[in-house]
Amino acid sequence: MNFKSLDITKLDRRTFLKVAAAMGAATFIGTYKADIVKALELSDTNIVWLEGADCCGCSESFLNAAYPDVIQAITRLGIYVGYHETLMMQQGVFVDGRLVGTSELNSELALEEYMTGKKPLDVLVIEGSIADGPEGSGMYTTVGGHPFKELVERCAKQASYVVAIGSCATYGGIPAAKGSVTGNMGAQFLQTAKGGFLGANYVSKAGLPVVNIPCCPAHPDWLTLTLASIIIGKGGLIELDRYNRPTVFFPPDYTIHENCPRRGFYDLGQLDTEFAEGHCLWKLGCKAPITHADCATRLWNASVNMCTQAGSPCIGCAEPVFPDGTSPFYVGMEMMSTLAGVDIDTIAKVAIGAAAVGVGAHAVRRIVMKENE
Ligand code: SF4
Ligand code: SF4
Ligand code: SF4
Incomplete structure (x- = not known):
């Protein structure tokens, strides 16, 4: 099946199931058919999107998605982006060194609610690689004064699924290239070596390792279709290669x-x-x-x-x-x-x-x- 021209938001359920089968999930469909239908109607997915050592190009690529565009993806797939460092209108507001406002008005507090489990964190999207230096402090990359690696660690503990987007977040990318002094790495890999920041044995709450969607930047379809598969298929639609890339987009026997x-x-x-x-x-x-x-x-x-x-x-x-x-x-x-x-x-x-x-x-x-x- 050719996914290129698919607008998944316009598919009827029957066609969607065909797509799911083409993505290698025949057994999944038999088992979770009722769940798929229910999820399509009621899907309500909280996403936290963190950015570390990155150029924001993967966010920009996602915003330029066409089939479906980002508005369709958000409205039809029930995606709620609860936190995104670049797109959120408000950032942390401090008075006398203390955060003010509510989580609706203050992104720092909004993120805290996901990191403490107060709000469900369904999918954590990581963009950008993760700095460990200097000397294990992670202070080469900070967000709101916090080491980025601390935010990743706390969110990854709460997330049902973790998706790393772009070469930086998946395998370290340019910030981890030869000559780097920052100790940067990908979420679960450093180039071909499994481990990365979260460690080789990390699995999210739903039992999946970090799903890697590489490229510099990542193609918006890859992320949208992966999110759709996760939301509707509870991760069961995703088949990963040895570098945790979805094989439907990165076929091991094809160049x-x-x-x-x-x-x-x-x-x-x-x-x-x-x-x-x-x-x-x-x-x-x-x-x-x-x-x-x-x-x-x-x-x-x-x-x-x-x-x-x-x-x-x-x-x-x-x-x-x-x-x-x-x-x-x-x-x-x-x-x-x-x-x-x-x-x-x-x-x-x-x-x-x-x-x-x-x-x-x-x-x-x-x-x-x-x-x-
Ligand atoms: S054609 Fe090659 S360089 Fe271009 S996006 Fe694909 S993998 Fe990257
Ligand atoms: S993978 Fe490339 S486009 Fe994406 S954040 Fe890293 S440098 Fe930017
Ligand atoms: S034919 Fe092969 S080597 Fe030549 S430009 Fe295309 S991909 Fe590159």
């Missing part, structure tokens, strides 16, 4: 290269050496052959375009090793000795899993090119 609009040029060997020549971007550093995401079929900007289509090589931002393992961004893989931390010649000669199968063929191209020089 962006397979459906790239420029794929025909690659197959013909028309590989550009300058930008804007209009052919394949392989020699300009395209990392789509090792990147698992549905960018080329879902498309971005309301299903209009995507990176390689627009002439920009994929920089592999859906992968846990981004950015260290996929950089330098605009250098062809032939020129790199390692890729995603693995020696390219080794990748070419030894099949080491789904990620390597795609790149293996390309690395063979590299070896053949070298041998013919």
Whole structure:
């Protein structure tokens, strides 16, 4: 089923169930059918959206969602954003060092109600990576004077589900890249290593690990559909890969290269050496052959375009090793000795899993090119 053109807010229940089945949840539907119908009518989901070391680009991406747009998602899916640091009109108001007002008027108090369990916290969305430094204090990233990591820890204890959005929150991203002195990390991973801030064994109240929706920024569909699946399916619709990415958006045995609009040029060997020549971007550093995401079929900007289509090589931002393992961004893989931390010649000669199968063929191209020089 093609999710690209779906407006999930307009689906009748029968179609929704088909969508759910296409997302790999056939057994779920049989078990929870009545709950799904009830949830569609009565869903009332409290979301707390925290931002740490981030650029706010993932919030902005979500606000630019098109099918459905953010208003539809909020009104039809019963999503109540109880706290969002960028979008909330009011922030903490202090008089003589003490918070004043009520939780309706004061975002600091509103957040406190979720962190203490006074209000139910259904979904915690984390944007931005989590600083541990200096010396374990977490003070390199603060919100309202509190270490960000403290807010994450308190909210994660109360949340039924936790969703990390963007490369920063999932795997550390740019704030945790080589040379960082802040001790930044993702919510449950640091690049490919499980653990991160909440630890390898963390599960939310509903029993799920942190659901990771990477990319820089994350596609709004990925978050909206994940939230819908969580709200309606009690998490049962979500199948995760080894890096906790929903496999429906980040298929383990599929790379962006397979459906790239420029794929025909690659197959013909028309590989550009300058930008804007209009052919394949392989020699300009395209990392789509090792990147698992549905960018080329879902498309971005309301299903209009995507990176390689627009002439920009994929920089592999859906992968846990981004950015260290996929950089330098605009250098062809032939020129790199390692890729995603693995020696390219080794990748070419030894099949080491789904990620390597795609790149293996390309690395063979590299070896053949070298041998013919
Ligand atoms: S993942 Fe990228 S877009 Fe999202 S907050 Fe981090 S730097 Fe910004
Ligand atoms: S290498 Fe990049 S630009 Fe070329 S076909 Fe593959 S995905 Fe498209
Ligand atoms: S095409 Fe590549 S760089 Fe662009 S959003 Fe998708 S994974 Fe990121």
